[in-house]
Amino acid sequence: MCYQRKFHFIFVGFIVFATSIVHIKASTLTDREKKAVLFAHTTNTPLSDKQKIALAFLDTVNRTFQSKYWPNIDAHDYYENIEKNIRNPLYIYQGSATNFCGYAALTYTLLTNEPLYYAEIMHALYQQGMYKARKTVLSPSETVRNVAGTIAGNGKLDLHVADQLLFFTLADQFKGYVNLFNWKYRTGAQNSTWAGTNLAKFNRMLRKTLDYNISSAGSDLFRPIIADQFTYLQEKLKEGSVVLYLNSHRLNPSKHFIINLDMPTHFVCLKSITENNGVYIMKFWDYGLQTQLELNQKTFNRLIFGIIAVHPKQAVL
Amino acid sequence: MKSLFLLILFSVIVVACKTPLNKATIYYNKYDDQLLDIIRQYDKLSAHHNFMCGFTDRTFKYFSIEIKTDTVRYVYNSAVRNFQLADSVIQFKIDTAGVRKMAIDMYKIKCLWVGKADFYPQKQKVTIDYLAFGMPIKKNPFNESKYLVVAYPQEKWSDSLKNYLVSRTGIQFLSDKAFFTVSNKFK
Numbered sequence: 064m065c066y067q068r069k070f071h072f073i074f075v076g077f078i079v080f081a082t083s084i085v086h087i088k089a090s091t092l093t094d095r096e097k098k099a100v101l102f103a104h105t106t107n108t109p110l111s112d113k114q115k116i117a118l119a120f121l122d123t124v125n126r127t128f129q130s131k132y133w134p135n136i137d138a139h140d141y142y143e144n145i146e147k148n149i150r151n152p153l154y155i156y157q158g159s160a161t162n163f164c165g166y167a168a169l170t171y172t173l174l175t176n177e178p179l180y181y182a183e184i185m186h187a188l189y190q191q192g193m194y195k196a197r198k199t200v201l202s203p204s205e206t207v208r209n210v211a212g213t214i215a216g217n218g219k220l221d222l223h224v225a226d227q228l229l230f231f232t233l234a235d236q237f238k239g240y241v242n243l244f245n246w247k248y249r250t251g252a253q254n255s256t257w258a259g260t261n262l263a264k265f266n267r268m269l270r271k272t273l274d275y276n277i278s279s280a281g282s283d284l285f286r287p288i289i290a291d292q293f294t295y296l297q298e299k300l301k302e303g304s305v306v307l308y309l310n311s312h313r314l315n316p317s318k319h320f321i322i323n324l325d326m327p328t329h330f331v332c333l334k335s336i337t338e339n340n341g342v343y344i345m346k347f348w349d350y351g352l353q354t355q356l357e358l359n360q361k362t363f364n365r366l367i368f369g370i371i372a373v374h375p376k377q378a379v380l
Numbered sequence: 381m382k383s384l385f386l387l388i389l390f391s392v393i394v395v396a397c398k399t400p401l402n403k404a405t406i407y408y409n410k411y412d413d414q415l416l417d418i419i420r421q422y423d424k425l426s427a428h429h430n431f432m433c434g435f436t437d438r439t440f441k442y443f444s445i446e447i448k449t450d451t452v453r454y455v456y457n458s459a460v461r462n463f464q465l466a467d468s469v470i471q472f473k474i475d476t477a478g479v480r481k482m483a484i485d486m487y488k489i490k491c492l493w494v495g496k497a498d499f500y501p502q503k504q505k506v507t508i509d510y511l512a513f514g515m516p517i518k519k520n521p522f523n524e525s526k527y528l529v530v531a532y533p534q535e536k537w538s539d540s541l542k543n544y545l546v547s548r549t550g551i552q553f554l555s556d557k558a559f560f561t562v563s564n565k566f567k
Contacts, residue, residue, distance in 0.1 A: 153451060159497070160563070216549035221500040342460055354453045357460045357468075 110150065117149045117178035124186050132192030135212030136224045144225035145185050149178045155226060156351035158217030161253045165260025166230040168330035169268055171348050172304050175332075176375050177273070184272075185225055188232060197274035199236070206248050207231040214253060219351060230258075233272075239264030262308050262369045265330065269373060276376055281308065281369035283327060292367065293343065296336050299372040305333040307347070308369030313362050327368035404528055404552070404560040407513060411489045415558075419509050419532050421482045422494050429472050432567055433479060434486065434493030434512070443483055446495075446567070447472050490514075492527070493566045501544050507534045512566040527566045532558050 110118070126142040133141075147154050152174035157167035173181045184201070187194040193202040203211075211227045220226060234257065238246065241259040248257060260268075261283050269275055278299075281287035289295045299305045311329035332348040343358045358366065408415070425431075433445040442459040447469065456468045466476040486494065493512040498505055510531035531551075545551055553559040 159565070215501060216499065216545075218498055219500065222503065350453075352448070352453045353451060354455060356455045357457065359460045362460075 108151070113178050114149055117182045118146065120179055120182050121146055121149070121186075128190065130189045130192070133189060133208055133211055133228060135209065136189070136228060137212075138189075140222070140224050141185075141189055141228070142225075144223050145182060148174055148225065149182060152178075153348055153353055154351060155348070156219045156223055157226075157230070158214070158220035158253070159350075160217055161214075161220065161230075162255065162258035162260070163220075163230040163234070163253060164330045165265050165268070166233040166258075167226070168306050168332050168348075169233065169265070169272070170226070170229055171332045172269070172275075172306060172373055173273060175304060176275075176373070180273075185229065188228060189225075196272045199271040201232055201236055201272070203232040203235045204248070207235045210248065217253075233268060234258045237264055237268050237271075239267075260330065262327070262371075265306070265308070265369075266371065269371070274376065275373050278372045279369065281367070283368065286365070286368050287370055289370075292363075292370075293336065293338060296333065296370065299370065300333065300335065303372060303374030306369075306371040306373065307331050307333050307367055308371065309366050310368065313366045314356070325365070404530065404554060407528065408530060408554045408558065408560070414485065414489050415491075415511060415530060416532075418482060418485050418489075418491065418494060418511060421478065421485070422509060423534075425475055425478050425482065426496065429474055430496065431472075431474060432493065432495030433483070434491070434495070434566070435483075438514070440487050440490075445469055445474075445479070447474070486511075495567055497531075499545070499549075501541060501548070504541075506537070506541070508532060509534065512563075527563050528560065529563050529566075530554070530558060530560050 121142065124142075127138055129138050130136065148170075152171050155167050155171045155174065157163040170181070173184075184194050184196065188201060188203075192208065193200060195201075208231075211231045212224045214227060215221055231253070234253070235248065237260075239259070239261045241256055241261045241264070245252065245255055245257040245259075252258065262279065262281065263283075266277055266279050269277055280289060280295075296305060308327045308330055310325065310327050312324075314329060314331075331354075334346045334348060334353060336346070337344045341360060343360075343363045345354075345356050345358060347354055347356075429447060430449075431445060431447045433443065436442045436444045436457060436459065442457060444455065444457040444459075446456075447454045454472075461468055469476065482494070486492075490513065491511050492514055494510070495512075496507060496509055498507050500506070508531040510529050513528045513530070536557075537545075542553065546553070549561070551559045551561045
C-alpha cells in the first residue's frame with residue numbers, strides 16, 4: 064500500500080514536472096517561433112516538380128539580406144511568406160478590406176502555373192527594387208516601397224509581407240479607368256479605387272507580366288454572351304487556369320439593401336464546377352482558402368461578368 | 381405653421397447628424413444584454429467548429445452558414461437549398477437547434493450576421509466575435525452599402541493594444557469589452 068502511494072506520488076510529480084516543462088516551453092517561445100505558429104497552414108498535398116524547382120531556387124538565394132528598397136519588410140518574413148505561397152498557393156490572401164483581389168488572383172494564377180518565375184520575380188523585386196518581366200519592367204515607386212509592410216487591419220495580409228510587396232507593386236504600376244480619379248497613392252489607398260482593377264486592366268497585367276495566352280469573355284458592364292456557361296467553364300478548366308470576374312454581392316450573396324448595383328467587383332480563381340439537381344457547386348480560390356459555394360440557376364446566370372481562360376505559351380517549369 | 385416648419389427642419393437636422401457613433405451607441409445601450417447573449421451562444425456553438433452565420437436579405441427570410449476548415453470554406457444558403465440547410469451542415473456536427481435559437485434571437489434585434497475575425501496587430505493574433513447590422517441610410521446612393529459592426533474581443537486587451545488599434549484601424553470603443561466600426565463588408 065505504502066509502495067503504491069509512493070509510486071502514485073512519483074507519478075503525479077512526474078506529470079506536474081512534465082506539464083510545467085511544456086508550459087515553460089510554450090511561454091518562452093521566441094517572437095520568431097510565435098510568428099511561425101501564426102504562419103502555420105497545414106496542407107497534405109504532395110509538392111509538384113514545379114514547386115520543388117522553385118523551392119530549390121529559393122535555397123540558393125541569400126535569404127538574410129535586408130533590402131534597402133523595402134525598409135519595412137524583414138528579409139526572413141519575406142522569404143518565409145514566399146516559401147509558404149509556393150508550397151500552398153491557396154495561402155495567398157488579399158486582405159479583408161483592400162481592393163487587391165485582382166492582383167491576388169494574378170499571383171495565384173502565376174503560382175499555380177509557374178512557381179519558379181514567381182520566385183524569381185519576388186527575389187529580384189526585393190533585392191533590386193525592380194524586375195524586368197516578360198513584357199514590362201516592374202518598377203514600384205518609392206512611396207509604395209515605403210508603405211509595403213506597414214498596413215494594418217487587413218487580417219493575415221498584415222503578416223504576408225511578400226504579398227503586400229507584389230500587390231503594391233502591381234497596383235502602382237498598372238492603371239485602368241477605375242483608377243482615373245485616384246491615381247496616386249495616399250494613406251489607406253489600398254482600400255479605395257486606387258487599388259481597383261477592371262477586366263481590361265487585369266488582362267493587360269497578365270499579358271505584360273506573364274505573357275500568357277488569354278481568352279477573355281465578358282466586360283465591366285455586360286455579362287458574357289455564352290449559351291451554356293456551365294459547359295464553357297468546364298471546358299476552359301480542362302485547358303488551363305480560369306479566373307472569374309464577378310459580382311461579389313451575388314457571390315456572398317446578400318440583399319441587405321434596396322439598391323445593389325449589378326456590376327462586377329471581385330476576381331476569383333475557379334478550381335472546379337459541378338451541377339447537382341439544379342444546384343451549381345463552385346470551388347474557387349478566394350481570401351486564402353478554397354471556397355465551396357452552392358448557387359441556384361438564377362444567381363449563377365447573374366454572377367459572372369468576365370471569364371478569363373489562361374494558359375502559358377509553352378510548357379514551363 | 382412656422383413652428384411646425386421649424387420642428388420638421390430640426391428633425392431633419394437631427395436625423396442628418398446621426399453619426400455611426402450615435403447609431404452604435406443607441407444599438408449598444410438598447411440591446412446590450414441581447415448582444416452579449418448572442419455572443420455567448422455563438423461562442424458555445426462555434427467552440428468545436430469555426431463557423432459564421434446570418435441572414436442574407438433585408439426581410440430576414442434567408443439564412444446562410446459558412447463553415448471554415450484549415451483549407452476549405454463551405455458556404456450554404458437556405459435560398460439555394462430551401463429547408464435543407466440543416467441537412468447540408470449535419471456532416472459538420474453543428475448543433476442546428478442551437479443555431480436556430482440564436483437565429484431567432486438575432487432576428488429580434490435585426491442583427492444580420494455573427495462571426496469571428498482575426499487581427500494581427502504588432503504581429504500578435506487577436507480574435508474578436510462580431511455582430512453586423514445594416515446601415516440603410518446612405519449619403520451617396522452610388523457609394524457601397526455600409527454595415528455597422530459591434531465587436532467583442534475574446535481576451536482583454538492591453539491599453540497599448542487598444543491605442544494601436546484605434547490609431548491604425550479607426551475602431552471606436554463603446555465600453556471596456558466592446559467596440560464598433562463601420563465596414564463595407566458584413567463578413
